[in-house]
Amino acid sequence: MNDKERLTRFLARMKQLGGLDEQEYARLNAELDRVAEREGYDARGRFRVAFYDARPYDIESFERCNAERYAIHYISAPLDRETARAARGCKAVCVFVNDLVETDIVRALAEQGVELIALRCAGFNNVDLEACATHGISVVRVPAYSPHAVAEHTVGLMLTLNRRLNHAYVRNRAGSFLLDGLTGFDMHGKTAGIVGTGKIGRCVIEILIGFGCRILAYDTHRDEEVAARPQVEYVEMDRLLRESDIVTLHVPLFPDTHHIIDRAAFDKMKDGVMFINTSRGGLVDTRALIDALKTEKIGLAGLDVYEEEAGIFFRDLSDRVLTDDVLARLLTFNNVMVTSHQGFLTREALQQIAQTTLDNVAEFESGRRAQQLTHCVRAQ
Numbered sequence: 011m012n013d014k015e016r017l018t019r020f021l022a023r024m025k026q027l028g029g030l031d032e033q034e035y036a037r038l039n040a041e042l043d044r045v046a047e048r049e050g051y052d053a054r055g056r057f058r059v060a061f062y063d064a065r066p067y068d069i070e071s072f073e074r075c076n077a078e079r080y081a082i083h084y085i086s087a088p089l090d091r092e093t094a095r096a097a098r099g100c101k102a103v104c105v106f107v108n109d110l111v112e113t114d115i116v117r118a119l120a121e122q123g124v125e126l127i128a129l130r131c132a133g134f135n136n137v138d139l140e141a142c143a144t145h146g147i148s149v150v151r152v153p154a155y156s157p158h159a160v161a162e163h164t165v166g167l168m169l170t171l172n173r174r175l176n177h178a179y180v181r182n183r184a185g186s187f188l189l190d191g192l193t194g195f196d197m198h199g200k201t202a203g204i205v206g207t208g209k210i211g212r213c214v215i216e217i218l219i220g221f222g223c224r225i226l227a228y229d230t231h232r233d234e235e236v237a238a239r240p241q242v243e244y245v246e247m248d249r250l251l252r253e254s255d256i257v258t259l260h261v262p263l264f265p266d267t268h269h270i271i272d273r274a275a276f277d278k279m280k281d282g283v284m285f286i287n288t289s290r291g292g293l294v295d296t297r298a299l300i301d302a303l304k305t306e307k308i309g310l311a312g313l314d315v316y317e318e319e320a321g322i323f324f325r326d327l328s329d330r331v332l333t334d335d336v337l338a339r340l341l342t343f344n345n346v347m348v349t350s351h352q353g354f355l356t357r358e359a360l361q362q363i364a365q366t367t368l369d370n371v372a373e374f375e376s377g378r379r380a381q382q383l384t385h386c387v388r389a390q
């Protein structure tokens with residue numbers, strides 16, 4: 011029983027005993043609600059969490075895991091200067107990849123009593139960690155959830171692009187059963203360059219080994235288990251770019267990985283290379299990618315992420331004009347496939363994300379703060 015429930019019972023008992031009149035009882039109860047709200051609890055004594063950018067699949071997975079334990083306020087809008095106010099009465103907010111938790115937003119949250127930012131994703135490039143530390147806000151994330159989800163989506167993009175499945179689907183439905191222009195290549199025997207051999211990169215490597223690919227890997231931390239695979243060779247980035255038929259990115263977005271693939275990197279790649287990014291948009295200089303597509307340096311590109319995706323991905327903009335000229339240009343290429351950051355979107359990953367996020371909130375509610383929290387993220 012929490013404090014709120016205990017006091018509610020106490021008040022009820024006092025009323026029974028005739029120690030309180032109706033008016034006094036109502037006044038004390040209202041005061042109790044105000045105290046509970048200040049402390050981040052709702053009238054039923056449940057810890058309140060403001061959940062931004064909530065989509066139906068989020069609500070479904072979180073509600074299944076939550077089972078009424080927390081009072082989760084689902085807000086369909088992303089976190090921004092306006093919507094930050096919706097966190098009033100909540101000590102915890104839950105955000106996703108495109109909620110920009112910048113300095114002034116952190117301040118606004120802190121002013122309302124927010125003490126925990128729970129990212130329901132692995133990446134934390136969208137959060138100003140220094141500002142959080144300054145304002146005493148703890149930040150937690152979901153460091154690992156089904157890496158298979160993203161790895162399988164990555165390979166899905168490769169196969170779709172290679173075998174022109176997107177074109178075949180549209181063409182057949184329009185009544186054209188021609189094969190002209192649909193020629194792909196055998197994945198077997200091709201060289202795949204994997205940039206980043208962490209959890210997701212490793213899964214991609216295993217799938218591609220299954221296809222019979224030769225793997226060139228690049229990472230600042232060599233994984234000995236990966237290196238022991240006879241099909242894998244760790245190489246410098248330059249060699250990976252020069253020799254790979256497919257280049258796929260699986261590194262986080264940090265200041266030192268921002269535009270890790272720039273104009274110079276595209277220049278080093280094989281002519282007609284397949285390029286895949288399911289990691290973070292900021293890893294790639296998108297204008298340089300567009301130029302590389304125009305010169306046919308890039309033969310096929312699969313993108314699940316885009317530098318300026320915030321405000322576009324996860325939204326229905328079908329009744330509006332697309333004002334982002336760079337994305338609009340990308341979408342005109344018939345050898346580019348864009349998905350809207352859906353690599354994580356499997357039932358298994360959603361369930362794991364919900365479970366870890368609620369465990370993170372439970373740790374905070376139990377009194378742990380900052381580095382006492384298992385999945386804490388801090389400024390370096």
Ligand SMILES: NC(=O)c1ccc[n+]([C@@H]2O[C@H](COP(=O)([O-])OP(=O)(O)OC[C@H]3O[C@@H](n4cnc5c(N)ncnc54)[C@H](O)[C@@H]3O)[C@@H](O)[C@H]2O)c1
Nearest residue numbers: 133206207208209210229230231260261262288289353354
């Ligand atoms: N599309 C999606 O839905 C989706 C979902 C989850 C994760 N992601 C992205 O995938 C990324 C990878 O996820 P993960 O779980 O494999 O992470 P991870 O931490 O397990 O692996 C990242 C790897 O990158 C390496 N690395 C870091 N900085 C590097 C650098 N400068 N140069 C070379 N290698 C470097 C690390 O050593 C590590 O091995 C995440 O950071 C996230 O951006 C995308």
